[in-house]
Amino acid sequence: MNRNEAVDLDFSIPRRQSYAAILMIAYRLYKVLIRQLFPFLLVVLFGGSSKKGDMLMYIAGAVALFGGIYSIISFFKYYFYIKSDKLIVKKGVFKRSTLEIPFDRIQSINFEQNLLHRLFNVVKLNMDTAGSAGSELQLNALNHQMASALSAHILENRSTERAAITSEGAAIQKERSHKEVIFHLTIPQLLKVGVTANHLRSGGLIIFFFFWIWDNLTEMGLDVEERMEDYVPTEELLAASLIAIGAVMVLFVIVAFVISLIRTVLKYYDLKMYRQSDDGFVVESGLLNRREHAAKDTKIQLMTWSQNLLQNWGSIYQMKLNQASSQAVNDKRALQVAGMTAQNLDQVERYLFKERIDELGEVARYGVHSYYRYKKIFWRTVFFVPLIGGLYFMEKQTFLICVVVLYLIMLISAHLSYKKKTYALSDNLLLITGGTWGSSATKMLLHKMQSVRLLQTPFQRRRGLASLVLHTASGALRIPDIAYEQCLTLKNYLLYRVESSQEEWL
Amino acid sequence: MLRRRYLPSLMESFSNTQLALETLPKVDNLVFQPLEWRYRTVLIIIRVFTLLVVGVLIGLLFVGHSMEPLPEQARFGLFYVVPVIYLLYVVWSYVSITKRFAHMGYALREQDILYRSGWLWKQMTTVPFNRVQHISIDQGPVERRYTVSRLKVFTAGGGASDLVIPGLDPTTAHDIKEFIVKKTLASDEQE
Numbered sequence: 120m121n122r123n124e125a126v127d128l129d130f131s132i133p134r135r136q137s138y139a140a141i142l143m144i145a146y147r148l149y150k151v152l153i154r155q156l157f158p159f160l161l162v163v164l165f166g167g168s169s170k171k172g173d174m175l176m177y178i179a180g181a182v183a184l185f186g187g188i189y190s191i192i193s194f195f196k197y198y199f200y201i202k203s204d205k206l207i208v209k210k211g212v213f214k215r216s217t218l219e220i221p222f223d224r225i226q227s228i229n230f231e232q233n234l235l236h237r238l239f240n241v242v243k244l245n246m247d248t249a250g251s252a253g254s255e256l257q258l259n260a261l262n263h264q265m266a267s268a269l270s271a272h273i274l275e276n277r278s279t280e281r282a283a284i285t286s287e288g289a290a291i292q293k294e295r296s297h298k299e300v301i302f303h304l305t306i307p308q309l310l311k312v313g314v315t316a317n318h319l320r321s322g323g324l325i326i327f328f329f330f331w332i333w334d335n336l337t338e339m340g341l342d343v344e345e346r347m348e349d350y351v352p353t354e355e356l357l358a359a360s361l362i363a364i365g366a367v368m369v370l371f372v373i374v375a376f377v378i379s380l381i382r383t384v385l386k387y388y389d390l391k392m393y394r395q396s397d398d399g400f401v402v403e404s405g406l407l408n409r410r411e412h413a414a415k416d417t418k419i420q421l422m423t424w425s426q427n428l429l430q431n432w433g434s435i436y437q438m439k440l441n442q443a444s445s446q447a448v449n450d451k452r453a454l455q456v457a458g459m460t461a462q463n464l465d466q467v468e469r470y471l472f473k474e475r476i477d478e479l480g481e482v483a484r485y486g487v488h489s490y491y492r493y494k495k496i497f498w499r500t501v502f503f504v505p506l507i508g509g510l511y512f513m514e515k516q517t518f519l520i521c522v523v524v525l526y527l528i529m530l531i532s533a534h535l536s537y538k539k540k541t542y543a544l545s546d547n548l549l550l551i552t553g554g555t556w557g558s559s560a561t562k563m564l565l566h567k568m569q570s571v572r573l574l575q576t577p578f579q580r581r582r583g584l585a586s587l588v589l590h591t592a593s594g595a596l597r598i599p600d601i602a603y604e605q606c607l608t609l610k611n612y613l614l615y616r617v618e619s620s621q622e623e624w625l
Numbered sequence: 626m627l628r629r630r631y632l633p634s635l636m637e638s639f640s641n642t643q644l645a646l647e648t649l650p651k652v653d654n655l656v657f658q659p660l661e662w663r664y665r666t667v668l669i670i671i672r673v674f675t676l677l678v679v680g681v682l683i684g685l686l687f688v689g690h691s692m693e694p695l696p697e698q699a700r701f702g703l704f705y706v707v708p709v710i711y712l713l714y715v716v717w718s719y720v721s722i723t724k725r726f727a728h729m730g731y732a733l734r735e736q737d738i739l740y741r742s743g744w745l746w747k748q749m750t751t752v753p754f755n756r757v758q759h760i761s762i763d764q765g766p767v768e769r770r771y772t773v774s775r776l777k778v779f780t781a782g783g784g785a786s787d788l789v790i791p792g793l794d795p796t797t798a799h800d801i802k803e804f805i806v807k808k809t810l811a812s813d814e815q816e
Contacts, residue, residue, distance in 0.1 A: 577746070
């Protein structure tokens, strides 16, 4: 199905969504209900006590029925139409409400397809409006044709967009829908991304999940510890404790590995990055939930690549393009691409920054003051000092060795983060690098800066240092611990570039 | 290649802007406008209020029976230590508010607005006029009593990047707002 095939539909008549929307509404409603009533449901399922359980079952049935009817009514009460460059949505079962969104306020339109959507061949339309949190609009289910027609209609009738098209000329307007694949994540590459993923995070997820289950079980009145003792004789456990702990550790590592592999495949399966009509990027990916995210060059505020240690060995990169949007949806709107090579990154940079990217090759990179290192050392090791002292006096040798090794690792990590913290500034670009075991780099066009803040702690003042924080429409960048004088010069330079710039930051 | 040096000469890295840099007004030569003296009273009143609440809570701790499980000596110690800490904090509050107030100030330049604050932890925020989204003037209950206003300059950078100048005379706040709006419109027309 060609998504760009714009069909002329008359949007001035109020329309409903595709019938599949009933299912989406019901699905979302039940998801919320189940999440809220989860402990309650568990009690009903395991509780046993017959009469009470029956009654609760009836209540659950009634709630389910109510949810179904509610979904159907809200579907029939939901209309959208277009009136004089505004998208108007009327909705509400008990309380009718009308939403009016001028086209100019719509920042981006994203298509999303999860499993349910794919089953019915519909898409979900997310419209992000610049403004405070919660101002985004979702159309749960539209068929492909209507969705692409609607988004094309809105994008073409934005007054800001119109100005851009007329100045570019008619020839370019025709090419607007031109899409070219610039990066495709193949299966072997996908596996590489999965293997090099952050397994520590998966490990954390497992622990979190375990505690969550534990919490819910104890909340229900099941004393897990007691039951465990019933099943496992304590003495045998003690005898086999070493083997058991070893086995659990191995299992933990394997499970963490498998989980991060699965997460990677779910998120990045068949990832494709397109260059669209030479003024934006589109990224689509996902196995069950197919997501499509788009960003215009002008709206991208920051470009970041990063690598963990494993990815460094495999020489692959993660890339993130932050685009301006309301605060609440900031991270959701970022374009994320995994498994890129250095060449791929270069290509994206060249599209995004044009020839200005060469400027960074000509300027020097500067480090931060060594105070940054001592600050890192302090915060990363301050808790170890009493621990090491305590263990020494308690004569717990094995523990002590573990803690001392950890302490040394922390020292090295602090030193590495200091070494990797650098920045470079050219006529149009700012580059800030960082990382501890891995590395990362963020690039920003200077005119994207919204405001700048100079910070100085008493400790910095003694050394004549300060930090600079640059705010953009999608997050802040920090240059920590540089000389105060230099901070001022940098700040003045940045302000000069912003204030003399005629370029649009959005 | 990574050249690591501390305090580099900036002129070397972007020599082509040398001229522009020199002609720019330097922040450090700027005269910052102090806030209205009344605002210091507002700050003190708000602090006194919070101190009173905390004081009452501490007092309740001593009046009730909650200290009884503690050994006699510990209770005796707390009886002296806590009020001393509290009094020290009262003195500290007064000193820090006075010092902080002395450092608070704003400055308007041709192209941007600056606000600085903090005594030990200093900060200075600058918002260029061509990045201003909108401006609001607010008043809290205590501020209304002392007729001072709070000017908020919003950018697209979200809450953390906004510039807030408290303790302005309402007419000054209004004047600044008008000035910025005019500047913002001018820069919009230019673009």
